[in-house]
Amino acid sequence: MLVIRQKPHKLLTKLGITTIDEQPVVYGETSNVNDIVERAISHKSIFLGWMAANMSYPYARSLTYAEFPTKFVWKDDSSKWFSRKKGFAIGRLTHVPVANTEEYYQQLLLNTQRGCMSFRDIRTVGRIIYAMYRDACFVLGLLQDDKKFIDAVKEASSWASGSYVRRLFVIILTSNNISRPKHVWDRCWHELSDDILYRQRAVMNMRELTMSDDEIKQLCLMDIDKILHSYGETLKDYPPMPLATEVDSSLGDIVLNVASSGIASLLLPNGRTAHSRFKILLNITEDSVCNIKPGSPQAMLLLKAKLIIWNEAPMVSRHCYEALDKYLGDIMRCSPTYSKDFSFGGKMVVLGEDFRQILPVIPRGSRQDIVHLTLNSSYLWKFCQVLKLTKNMRLSIGTTTSDQDETEQFGEWLLKVGDGLIGDNMDGESEI
Known part of the structure; x- marks a missing residue:
């Protein structure tokens, strides 16, 4: 007789992540505003409930957020975690893309930090409270070293122009692979601003012009911010990168x-x-x-x-x-x-x-x-207002006055080809 034993079902618990002062609230179009606010205050998310459980259960502080469902179960009606008496569940954190910066680094920390009772505890390492989740990740060794990016910028500066090196730095920034952008900037700002003083001397027509390091840094940051704008981003998107303080990068149209x-x-x-x-x-x-x-x-x-x-x-x-x-x-x-x-x-x-x-x-x-x-x-x-161009600028480049008639005839011939008026003969002969 064949006996089939079914493996015990493992429940998958999706663990959401809440950033500080950003608790999600679901409501309908006809909901009353006061009811929404009261419900948001009284209802805790799974993430905030995890912090509260760490305060109430000492043995819970040995678990990471992802490990929490193995020993505790979440009750929606009371918005609390309770000790699990039977069964087994696997916790899975909500996916956060790398582009979401601090939320991504917060998720990395939640895979290692235990017993957190506040947002501050998440970014605390060795009794040191770091200002940003990214800094805490770097101290814990969760992020790669930025040395290769520093070496890339310094190597490029040995053979490329300053404007090229700044564009390379922007490409590295927008790739979202730098762990500490400000650290790379501090190590490479000399290479990034190599031609800034020369350019200013040429613009102002003053060969003896001198500038302080801070002034050169500001002009360099202005140029980097301008390049970032072409990507639809700004330096503000890469904290704690310094910002250009004396200029609006959107000067002009x-x-x-x-x-x-x-x-x-x-x-x-x-x-x-x-x-x-x-x-x-x-x-x-x-x-x-x-x-x-x-x-x-x-x-x-x-x-x-x-x-x-x-x-x-x-x-x-x-x-x-x-x-x-x-x-x-x-x-x-x-x-x-x-x-x-x-x-x-x-x-x-x-x-x-x-x-x-x-x-x-x-x-x-x-x-x-x-x-x-x-x-x-x-x-x-x-x-739409249709505007027709009447002169072929490409054909007029490099032509002389004597060639003007022939150029105009060739331009008209090109238009006839585009309109299908030339080359449609079926007798095997066509104009070339």
């Missing part, structure tokens, strides 16, 4: 250059692909919007921008432009320049390129499907 393809974006000053800049979904539909969090650096950059230039516009689906239109209309509502009667929230957008080029690619799509997704099939087309 901001113009965002984007393109529909990656190759074209490389040819634009500070260019990015439209999908990268506006966080447009790859599998986009008519209901999609830009995946940019309101109040984020990317959203603030879009608010400050005076002009958006979108190159190779006809190549992508009209839903991409409509997603940007809906998002800008949403975040521009608080702006004095907002008007519901204008597209893109009243922001000036230039959509450039030639409709003779590639239209949106639809796998196995019919002609009707392709036309339906083109820009001029969008509700935005009625807001």
Whole structure:
């Protein structure tokens, strides 16, 4: 006789993480505000309940947050942890991406710290209370050493210009792999600001100009912050990096250059692909919007921008432009320049390129499907003012007056090729 024994079921307990002064509250559209506040005060999250349990149960202080469900069970009705009398459960912490900085480092500490009764206890190591979770992680050896990044910056400075080294530093920052950005800055600021004094002497036309170290650091930080803005971020996103104190990095008007393809974006000053800049979904539909969090650096950059230039516009689906239109209309509502009667929230957008080029690619799509997704099939087309260019600037470069007629004829021939008026003969002969 075959006897099958079923293994005891192991319950999986999802452990949420709460940052200080940020307890999540769920409520309906018709809920009363006072009831919501009272419920938030009386109801503790699983995470805050863990801290309270560490105060009440001395033996609980030997467990990490992830180990807690093995000895305790959470009761939603009372919002408390109770000693487990039977059964077994596995704790799993909620995933936090690296880009969320302090929340990510808090999660790392929760895998090792035990008996925490407050947020301060989480970042306490050897009776020393550290100001940030990241510093505590570094002391505990949970983060990698930044020496390789320091060596990379110093090595690049031996053969590259100062502006190149600063861009390299920004790329390292935005990769979210540096454990202590300020430490790398303190060790490498000389290399990062190597050409700052020379540039200032050239700008001010003063060969004998001298500057203090603090002044050079400020100008270097200003340049780094300006580069970060092209990525939709600022130095404030990388604490405790020092900030530029004497300048607003948004002096002048901001113009965002984007393109529909990656190759074209490389040819634009500070260019990015439209999908990268506006966080447009790859599998986009008519209901999609830009995946940019309101109040984020990317959203603030879009608010400050005076002009958006979108190159190779006809190549992508009209839903991409409509997603940007809906998002800008949403975040521009608080702006004095907002008007519901204008597209893109009243922001000036230039959509450039030639409709003779590639239209949106639809796998196995019919002609009707392709036309339906083109820009001029969008509700935005009625807001567009069509401006036609009349001079081929590429052909005019390097030509003389005697070649002008021939150049104009060649330009017209190119347009006829694009319009399909040349090369359609079926007798085997074509104009070349």
